[in-house]
Amino acid sequence: MCLFQSVMNYFPEEVLEHVFDFLTSHRDRNAVSLVCKSWYSVERFSREKVFIGNCYAVDPERLIARFPRVRSLTLKGKPHFADFNLVPHDWGGYVYPWIEAMAKNGINLEELRLKRMVVSDESLELLAKSFPNFKSLVLVSCDGFSTDGLAAIASNCRFLRELDLQENEVDDRKGQWLSCFPDTCTSLVSLNFACLKGEASVAALERLVARCRNLRSLRLNHAVPLDTLQKILVQAPQLNDLGTGTFVHDPDSDAYCKLKNAIKKCKSIRSLSGFLDVNTRCLPAVYPICTNLTSLNLSYAPGIYSSELIKLICHCKKLERLWILDTIGDKGLDVVASTCKELQELRVFPSDLYGVGNAAVTEEGLVAVSAGCPKLNSLLYFCQQMTNAALITVAKNCPNFIRFRLCTLDPTIPDAVTNQPLDEGFGAIVQSCKGLKRLSVSGLLTDQVFLYIGMYAEQLEMLSIAFAGDSDKGMLYVLNGCKKLKKLEIRDSPFGNVALLADVGKYETMRSLWMSSCEVTFGACKTLAEKMPRLNVEIINEGEQIEASPDDRHRVEKMYLYRTLVGPRRDAPDFVWTL
Amino acid sequence: MSPPLLGVEGQDQCNVSLMASSASVDTVSQNGLGLKERNYLGLSDCSSVDSSGVSSVPEENKNNLNLKATELRLGLPGSQSPERDPDFSPLSSVKLDEKQLFPLVPSKDGICLLSPKTVVSGNKRGFADTVDGFLESKSTIFTEGNWIFNAAGSDTGSKLAGNMLSHRSSGTQSTIKTDVPAKASQECDNKINGSNTNSAPAAKAQVVGWPPIRSFRKNTLASTSKNNDEVDGKPGPGTLFVKVSMDGAPYLRKVDLKTYSTYQELSSALEKMFSCFIIGQCGSEGAPSRETLSESKLKDLIHGSEYVLTYEDKDGDWMLVGDVPWEMFIASCKRLKIMKGSDAIGLAPRAVEKSKVRN
Numbered sequence: 043m044c045l046f047q048s049v050m051n052y053f054p055e056e057v058l059e060h061v062f063d064f065l066t067s068h069r070d071r072n073a074v075s076l077v078c079k080s081w082y083s084v085e086r087f088s089r090e091k092v093f094i095g096n097c098y099a100v101d102p103e104r105l106i107a108r109f110p111r112v113r114s115l116t117l118k119g120k121p122h123f124a125d126f127n128l129v130p131h132d133w134g135g136y137v138y139p140w141i142e143a144m145a146k147n148g149i150n151l152e153e154l155r156l157k158r159m160v161v162s163d164e165s166l167e168l169l170a171k172s173f174p175n176f177k178s179l180v181l182v183s184c185d186g187f188s189t190d191g192l193a194a195i196a197s198n199c200r201f202l203r204e205l206d207l208q209e210n211e212v213d214d215r216k217g218q219w220l221s222c223f224p225d226t227c228t229s230l231v232s233l234n235f236a237c238l239k240g241e242a243s244v245a246a247l248e249r250l251v252a253r254c255r256n257l258r259s260l261r262l263n264h265a266v267p268l269d270t271l272q273k274i275l276v277q278a279p280q281l282n283d284l285g286t287g288t289f290v291h292d293p294d295s296d297a298y299c300k301l302k303n304a305i306k307k308c309k310s311i312r313s314l315s316g317f318l319d320v321n322t323r324c325l326p327a328v329y330p331i332c333t334n335l336t337s338l339n340l341s342y343a344p345g346i347y348s349s350e351l352i353k354l355i356c357h358c359k360k361l362e363r364l365w366i367l368d369t370i371g372d373k374g375l376d377v378v379a380s381t382c383k384e385l386q387e388l389r390v391f392p393s394d395l396y397g398v399g400n401a402a403v404t405e406e407g408l409v410a411v412s413a414g415c416p417k418l419n420s421l422l423y424f425c426q427q428m429t430n431a432a433l434i435t436v437a438k439n440c441p442n443f444i445r446f447r448l449c450t451l452d453p454t455i456p457d458a459v460t461n462q463p464l465d466e467g468f469g470a471i472v473q474s475c476k477g478l479k480r481l482s483v484s485g486l487l488t489d490q491v492f493l494y495i496g497m498y499a500e501q502l503e504m505l506s507i508a509f510a511g512d513s514d515k516g517m518l519y520v521l522n523g524c525k526k527l528k529k530l531e532i533r534d535s536p537f538g539n540v541a542l543l544a545d546v547g548k549y550e551t552m553r554s555l556w557m558s559s560c561e562v563t564f565g566a567c568k569t570l571a572e573k574m575p576r577l578n579v580e581i582i583n584e585g586e587q588i589e590a591s592p593d594d595r596h597r598v599e600k601m602y603l604y605r606t607l608v609g610p611r612r613d614a615p616d617f618v619w620t621l
Numbered sequence: 622m623s624p625p626l627l628g629v630e631g632q633d634q635c636n637v638s639l640m641a642s643s644a645s646v647d648t649v650s651q652n653g654l655g656l657k658e659r660n661y662l663g664l665s666d667c668s669s670v671d672s673s674g675v676s677s678v679p680e681e682n683k684n685n686l687n688l689k690a691t692e693l694r695l696g697l698p699g700s701q702s703p704e705r706d707p708d709f710s711p712l713s714s715v716k717l718d719e720k721q722l723f724p725l726v727p728s729k730d731g732i733c734l735l736s737p738k739t740v741v742s743g744n745k746r747g748f749a750d751t752v753d754g755f756l757e758s759k760s761t762i763f764t765e766g767n768w769i770f771n772a773a774g775s776d777t778g779s780k781l782a783g784n785m786l787s788h789r790s791s792g793t794q795s796t797i798k799t800d801v802p803a804k805a806s807q808e809c810d811n812k813i814n815g816s817n818t819n820s821a822p823a824a825k826a827q828v829v830g831w832p833p834i835r836s837f838r839k840n841t842l843a844s845t846s847k848n849n850d851e852v853d854g855k856p857g858p859g860t861l862f863v864k865v866s867m868d869g870a871p872y873l874r875k876v877d878l879k880t881y882s883t884y885q886e887l888s889s890a891l892e893k894m895f896s897c898f899i900i901g902q903c904g905s906e907g908a909p910s911r912e913t914l915s916e917s918k919l920k921d922l923i924h925g926s927e928y929v930l931t932y933e934d935k936d937g938d939w940m941l942v943g944d945v946p947w948e949m950f951i952a953s954c955k956r957l958k959i960m961k962g963s964d965a966i967g968l969a970p971r972a973v974e975k976s977k978v979r980n
Contacts, residue, residue: 126830183835209837237837318841322948344842349882392832393842424832453831482833508831533830 496523
């Protein structure tokens with residue numbers, strides 16, 4: 043040991059740094075920094091990419107102090123259930139303090155990736171003006187900004203390579219933000235503005251595409267018409283990833299004919315999405331590129347009927363990732379199973395959110411895909427019904443699942459054939475898929491399923507529970523069994539104080555715990571907060587009178603707790619109490 | 622096979638039960654899903670009481686409507702009403718074959734595995750009784766085998782049929798547990814509203830945040846569907862309901878054109894829907910009696926001589942179905958009409974010919 047240490051000390055720091063360069067995963071880097079003081083020191087000065095899974099676990103000052111050379115920052119803000127309207131709008135997750143601190147401290151920021159954060163136009167302006175080498179902005183499921191902020195980015199980031207907006211709520215001021223890219227901007231590699239609702243300046247877009255010869259990924263919003271698409275494709279046949287705008291035209295027209303020819307020349311397209319507005323008789327134009335597609339996202343195209351979907355998919359033999367609506371039906375999934383042998387990720391979203399109509403998939407579609415696509419490792423499946431037998435079959439067919447998220451449209455529906463809970467089915471999944479990292483369960487479920495999860499899901503990092511379980515035992519099985527659990531989110535389940543308080547130390551090994559509409563009481567949360575000073579235990583009270591001292595026996599509607607190095611946050615709104 | 626199920630689920634049962642007679646098997650079966658009775662966490666246990674007749678006839682259970690259970694009422698579906706038969710014996714047969722489906726490691730020592738769960742009936746009287754029992758039971762949750770026998774308000778008839786977990790344990794523990802009241806009422810809402818689809822989608826109370834889809838996606842899909850649909854007056858995205866009338870039928874029907882992709886599918890669906898009227902009509906005209914009318918004859922009647930399927934397009938003209946590609950038809954069809962051959966003169970040459978032959 044001593045010999046080893048002295049040998050290691052011989053290595054000049056540059057060598058260590060060089061070795062560490064090969065470590066790309068932040069987990070590896072975190073591990074390396076724990077070895078000894080000198081490694082910690084070398085590592086921290088050489089780390090360029092920092093990932094912060096909960097923006098309130100640390101603060102900007104600490105980030106800058108430890109990693110002064112950071113160039114790329116990934117931040118996540120609101121809890122996951124915020125995506126489903128369970129978290130009030132102004133709960134928090136503001137990016138401004140981070141940008142401000144980094145600007146003040148001369149950080150050479152090049153890349154910023156944010157998820158579920160509140161991003162104001164001021165933040166974007168400050169970002170654009172403070173970091174001359176800024177290259178890449180990726181915003182996923184964020185809100186708080188408008189196209190004015192985008193204009194600031196476009197105008198000021200001279201070396202911008204990537205502007206990727208995914209599913210954000212953007213206030214579209216119908217300004218000309220696309221025209222704000224100066225004529226000297228030729229560096230764009232990736233541009234995704236599919237989530238914008240308003241008109242885009244078509245002329246500016248065409249010019250931009252024409253001068254950015256390195257453009258590889260382009261996703262348009264629905265306001266971009268088909269003939270613009272055609273012109274763009276003529277300018278950029280080198281595209282790898284295309285998201286169409288509106289795909290509606292008269293299939294007998296010249297414009298459509300030109301489009302067909304333009305598409306044929308785009309031999310590098312591997313990823314296709316869009317089709318928000320679609321005339322299905324125009325779809326055949328994309329058949330020529332289907333043969334090489336590895337990724338296809340038609341989940342925003344409810345206008346494509348099952349038969350058309352099937353025709354399209356028949357061409358896609360190399361597909362590895364498929365996002366689709368349940369309009370495809372079980373029949374369509376059969377076709378997927380027999381055509382897409384390379385499929386790794388499947389997401390089937392519900393098309394019918396109001397309970398009208400019959401479009402849906404059942405367990406049959408899933409079984410078919412599992413049988414036909416042995417490489418399947420990631421699933422998000424919204425279905426009308428499910429059975430234990432089907433899940434057991436799926437588990438046997440596909441033992442490689444890393445992510446398995448099943449969502450029955452009726453949250454407590456039992457096995458469609460036997461009327462039993464779906465415990466056995468999910469039990470089979472966790473037992474068979476030894477590498478499972480993420481699991482969402484639904485349907486009628488008792489404590490038994492959590493026993494299975496605790497026993498078998500050894501690699502599980504994230505678990506989502508809704509309307510499941512019978513008693514505290516369920517939650518206890520999970521907390522005791524899943525050693526690698528990082529995020530646990532529970533809603534509308536009968537887990538209470540006993541489960542919450544059984545092992546308070548566990549929460550410091552996790553990133554966060556969310557419990558809403560469960561049985562935990564105010565008193566238990568207070569107890570927990572007292573015992574664990576390095577946790578923030580937040581109670582979210584919306585619409586209720588804030589009592590001076592609520593009864594300890596009062597049930598808590600929403601609780602979010604997370605480990606943190608920096609104590610209670612100072613930007614919490616009135617309705618959030620940190621105990 | 623699983624014991625017949627309690628409670629009723631399915632797309633438009635509420636509609637069907639309200640307007641159909643008890644023997645309207647065809648009106649039920651025309652719904653592509655068929656009837657599946659569901660038993661949620663014992664909420665409908667008391668409705669099982671009423672359907673004791675249903676449960677004893679396994680073959681028919683899929684088609685028999687438990688009309689009382691689907692009656693819209695203010696209370697939870699399991700609310701006791703005086704007429705319900707209190708003598709219904711619970712389905713106590715344990716589904717042992719379930720265990721073979723997935724032979725997991727048997728119960729660990731020291732862990733009290735779940736045993737048959739009894740859910741207190743959903744009736745309101747029971748609710749208050751269970752709350753105390755629930756809180757009480759939590760404090761002893763760790764003691765092995767020491768489950769509190771909670772007899773609060775639980776009837777014998779309220780053992781949860783479809784939720785037997787005793788096959789895993791020795792089966793000697795007859796522990797009873799209460800359901801979570803809050804959860805029960807939420808599921809209740811789902812259940813009530815789940816059967817209320819075609820008629821009033823706006824009335825369906827959605828569980829907040831379920832299904833778990835990003836609101837961005839929800840909003841986008843909603844507005845995209847509006848753009849894609851060309852015919853007005855549909856209840857929800859992705860559907861295209863049009864009226865279907867038939868000469869001589871006492872009432873009209875509605876079909877969702879989006880559920881079909883070919884003319885053949887539409888035509889067979891309409892056949893099924895209107896077959897009862899055709900039987901009736903034949904009977905009144907002195908044609909062969911009901912018993913001898915075979916399916917093929919029905920098909921003949923629709924496909925062949927008697928009836929012609931027409932539709933009214935956007936311009937208000939009555940057109941023969943089948944001339945244009947399916948997508949174009951969907952885009953322009955406003956309503957459908959099954960015309961008698963004799964009325965269809967001027968629309969279809971063969972219909973004209975046939976009527977000439979008959980005359």
